[in-house]
Amino acid sequence: MKQILIFTAGFGEGHNTAARNIRDALEVVAGNEVKVQIIDLFDRCYGRLNEFLRRAYIAAINRTPRVWGKIYNVIDGTQFVETNMPMLTRFKRAMADLLRQFEPDAVISTYPLYGYVIDQVLPAGEPRTFTQITVVTDSITVNSIWYRCASDHFIVANDDTAAVLRAGGITDDRIHIFGFPVTHRFAEMVDHRFTSQDVGPKRVLYLINSGKKEAPSLVRRLSKRDDIRLTVTVGRDTALRRAIEAEVRVPGHRVEILGWTTKMPELLTSHHLVITKAGGATIQEAIAARTPVLISQVVPGQEEGNARLIVENDCGQLAPDPDSIVEALDDAFTRGGALLERWTQNVSKLSRPAASLQIARFILSLEVTEPNRKVLVPKIESARSTRKKSPSILLCDLHTHSVYSDGKLTVPELVDFYGQRGFDVLCVTDHICDYTKLIGRVTNLSGLVLTLDLVPEYFDILEKEKKRALDKYRMILMAGLEFNKDGLTKRSSAHLLAVDLKGPIDPGLSITRTIAEIHSQGALAIASHPHEFKTHWGKNTLYFWEHIDQYAPLLDAWEVANRDDIFNPIGLKRLPFVANSDFHKPKHIFSWKTVLFCEKDPEAIKQCIRVNRNVAITLYRDHRLGIGFSDLEPDSEKESEEAIVTFPGYSRKSA
Template sequence: MNAKQRTILFLIADTGAGHRSAANAITNAIRIISQKEQEEWLTRTAAQQRESTVSPGNTAGTTVQEAVAPPPTYRIEIVDVFEEYSRFPLREAVKLYGPTIRYNPRLFGEVFHISNREGPVMAGQLLTTPLILNGLLRLFTTVQPDIIVSIHPLLNHVTVRALREFHLRIPFLTVVTDLVTVHYSWFAEGVDGYIIPTKQAQELYLKRGLDPQKVHLLGMPIDPKFTLPIASKEELQRKFGLRPGLPVVLLVGGGDGAGGLQAAVRAISHARLPVQLMVVTGRNKRLYAHLQRTKSHLNVPITIFGFVQNMPELMHAADVIVTKAGPGTISEALSCDLPVILSGYVPGQEEGNVTFVTENDVGVLAMDPPTLIDALRRLTKPGSPDLRRQLANAKRLSRPGASFDIAQCILSYLPTPDAQTVWQTTWGRRRQRMMSGRLRSAIRIRRLRTTLPKPLLRGPLVRRLTSSRTRDISNKSGDLTHPADRNL
């Protein structure tokens, strides 16, 4: 008997590196869980095979394959929906996130706060849904997922709308990746389950009046390798060529190497602090080259890294971390019992992360050189009481195994291994043919509009044809209504 495969679709957008990192962390956890299930099944079937061979009373003729069904396997798809399945101008507008937070973060903060209400969110959905709905239709028809998981706030309401309009009964979950400042768009009525990282986010969810049975407080997804055994701090420091006995400060600016790394390095060097630095510049090749050129002129020892894959080792080798207020890096630092100095934050989106760090006393906010130097002096002096207190608080808050808990929660929403999925039923196959037909019709209409003269494009016939596509499912569904809907 062959194990049935279940398909898990993660919806993300590469607005920053955090959403894809969270999806990758959960994916790695699912793969580890699946590998363990397969190994346990092989061990169990091998044991049963031996027992059936030596047992003289085994006359039933039952095979091992019939007695023990193999666990399911998992096909996982991670899709940047805006980049791959949305239309202009939505696809291009989403790309403004990076430049905005880099060059005008105050503007981003103002937009965040203005839009963090029901009215603006619903208005935004009304404007953007026509630019992405047919893309989601094509995505669902192509991938045929057994479960859909959103890891981006702007994808929740439109996915609920798409599933309802297409009459697809597929479990839909949302994994929230903001610690405290959770935007209104994260929570959409109709989602089957919400996985959230903190009690503050849970309280915000409950204030919205949503179903408390659907919320799961499981922590922030970080890479499963943060749970693996690791060498001692002394061994890791020797591995990276660090000086023994000298406090190690790790400076991280995220995947793009932002967060004021250069200014922080310059301030620490100017203060001549008795520390040594490890600096992770990420994908910022210009900053990496600049630090390499100037490191001989610095007044502190420094080791420079580009984009790294061994962040757990770097964090365990350090005594303090200086970073921007990204939720992923904060959660990773806590899992390594590392005090946090926040060198900056994105207004609106990351303001709550600062509150989370300071109110739980696991770190401080230091956005200017004097505050940064003062915080480092207090944390790196021998026998520092601030360091001991923050280490204890970090141990209390850390959830290094959150990705495994989230993965298990997602898997619990999948159909059982012996059950048919929505795509395998007769109803599902008819629905798929109808959806594919609608998609082809939408493409034909779009091509027609690109070749017709402009006066005709403005005519009532084309407008009527175009608007009819949005009602196509309702008008043509007929007896294709899902069996569970017929009693409504």
């Protein structure tokens, strides 16, 4: 099995998008023959500081683009990065630990700084046991930071970008023009535009990621037009959504407003034109979809090349303000749509919808010299293979959140995150609010909970991930929900976990009826959260905990430990208990967990919790159950303990 590490960073979504799409393509092409882990080492090592810098970067490119342009030029024209490497001591130590622990066959970087750190960790002349690949996510105007460091291969999106690297001294044999790694779903899309089925007004997609002040009035202007049908995406910006809804309430305004969505490939391939900023991932996805672009904003530096790619290849045009957008639409759709047709033909010439699959095949084709390696941690698969149908120790987390509510990771990322740590059972339980309550209706507008329109998609993706979790990690994935029954006070608020649901449940039902519906599906109903949080990260939900005698006969278990909080009275009452992380972001992994001793089967697991026999809790610190330090080679025990710490920024200090 090939081991592949992909390093990314949150300074621009294009880096994360490229990383996810390469991982997904590798798994499509190689299946269980490859193990891929995506790591944002900036986030792991620097936590809050990284988040502050990330937000500052986003603010700079949107509010003071000229200032950012000057910073970009300094990084491009000086040795700023190289001279500041000594400041990244924690970062370099974490990189060394990861390379030693995972012993990868290939290391892929979708963010340029990682190459410099690897250069520091493995000095020139020291043999490397992996192939180093840099995926350049920018086009044409490529900062030299991308190619000043060592890398065996550079993957670029187009000929113009390759020319920049050649001019910078990179030889042709190290440059590979595969296209930007868009999701492999683009290669499967059926395009009905400009066919006999394509009738009615032209469809325009407006991705509002800049110019938010002008957006509502522009949407109003466009929605009045008879020659277009408008779709608007606002992400999780509920204030923007309300502002736009207020502008288009008048009858006759034809506009569809979408929030956060996973359907971008389908949206791009079903619209004739897209209005967006010149972000790398968005522009490349539009090209893959063969959709012309009106560029509403260009951030100086890295986005200039993306804009040039569209304009110089006559695939759209710049339209930096509402008036120019309206004028560009007039030009595109008049005279029988001749200009739109020309743009479409030109963008089709650049389109590489299967780029991520090509990149995956290239990575898998690379030969890596395998040295004699000392295996520090036994493979989890072999350690468990003899226990398939007999009781075994199972590490479980039954309370986690994805991006469908207020989590940081997607469902596939959650599966990988827990699977790579040897967990046996994972339940994803995104928040869903009671729409019959005022607080629930308000919260549904926040973008931080699962809304009714996304419930089918949520269950669909969980169903798809169940097989991958089992095949790749031998981990049981369960679908769940956390029902938020919030009142005006903490004493009237209750959160209810449903574990191993087979389908949706109406969140507007009463608590008693919700529990009955959960049980009708054979799922577990569990009271969330200890009685009083010792920290202030969330709202106390005390209703169940102050009515224990009333709900004890109805509930299957009580979450006595959550994050770092623990509530002992449940244990004293001898009621069934579990412990979970209430996972929202990676550092929450280091928290209370449930440990079971039963068969590795969903029904056996649920019954074990119901009867609460052979159930324990543990304060998880990145250990692997059944593969403790005593199972390692005696002469390397200390070294192994250091190597097993995946993310030093969040874990205990190494020995």
